[in-house]
Amino acid sequence: MPLFEDAPSQSQTDVPWQLLSGYLSSKQQQLLWQEAAHFPFSRPELTVFGKQHAIPRTQAWFADAGCDYLYSGLMIRALPWPHYLARLCQQLNQEFQLQLNGVLVNHYANGQEKMGWHSDDEPELMPQSTIASVSLGAARDFDIRHKQSGEKHRIALAAGDLLLMRWPMQRDWQHALPSRAKITDARLNFTFRQIVPFYHQP
Numbered sequence: 001m002p003l004f005e006d007a008p009s010q011s012q013t014d015v016p017w018q019l020l021s022g023y024l025s026s027k028q029q030q031l032l033w034q035e036a037a038h039f040p041f042s043r044p045e046l047t048v049f050g051k052q053h054a055i056p057r058t059q060a061w062f063a064d065a066g067c068d069y070l071y072s073g074l075m076i077r078a079l080p081w082p083h084y085l086a087r088l089c090q091q092l093n094q095e096f097q098l099q100l101n102g103v104l105v106n107h108y109a110n111g112q113e114k115m116g117w118h119s120d121d122e123p124e125l126m127p128q129s130t131i132a133s134v135s136l137g138a139a140r141d142f143d144i145r146h147k148q149s150g151e152k153h154r155i156a157l158a159a160g161d162l163l164l165m166r167w168p169m170q171r172d173w174q175h176a177l178p179s180r181a182k183i184t185d186a187r188l189n190f191t192f193r194q195i196v197p198f199y200h201q202p
């Protein structure tokens with residue numbers, strides 16, 4: 001019997017995220033990657049401290065009707081679901097008993113493209129809902145830090161991995177995708193979310 005079996009370190013048991021490595025089959029990865037080649041990615045300009053900046057990645061938002069997303073002051077209308085993405089959403093909902101109804105797709109052309117520290121805590125997200133993050137393409141580090149204590153974790157997200165971010169992750173922690181100068185391959189990330197329908201059109 002291994003030593004310390006009943007006393008795993010705090011960081012392994014008490015964190016609100018769960019990594020399921022190799023969740024997608026290679027066939028599923030291939031179909032999603034091909035489908036995403038036709039997605040209408042855009043690079044919105046955000047206003048930060050009064051200055052306009054193009055985001056360092058491109059993105060697309062797909063969701064059920066009425067699930068528009070106000071993202072850093074930009075209203076993103078829901079586009080209808082592509083076929084394989086819809087199937088993956090259904091699979092996640094069934095397997096983990098979730099009610100995900102939208103997905104933000106982020107495309108990182110190479111290691112220069114990134115995402116800064118944030119929590120996904122927009123008001124149109126269903127309170128206490130889970131976010132399911134699926135990655136394709138280049139493996140990238142994903143950083144997580146606790147808002148109060150500053151405790152840090154780094155996990156690598158590789159092609160086909162699923163990261164479940166459960167409540168209270170977005171309340172207590174921030175996350176980021178740091179740049180990696182040596183990475184030349186593209187990466188896709190899908191964060192499936194549960195939106196309160198018609199939040200922006202009462």
Ligand SMILES: O=C(O)CCC(=O)C(=O)O
Nearest residue numbers: 104106120142177189191
């Ligand atoms: O690309 C990633 O792994 C993270 C994406 C993310 O945090 C987000 O879309 O909110």
Ligand SMILES: [Fe+2]
Nearest residue numbers: 118119120175
């Ligand atoms: Fe996020």
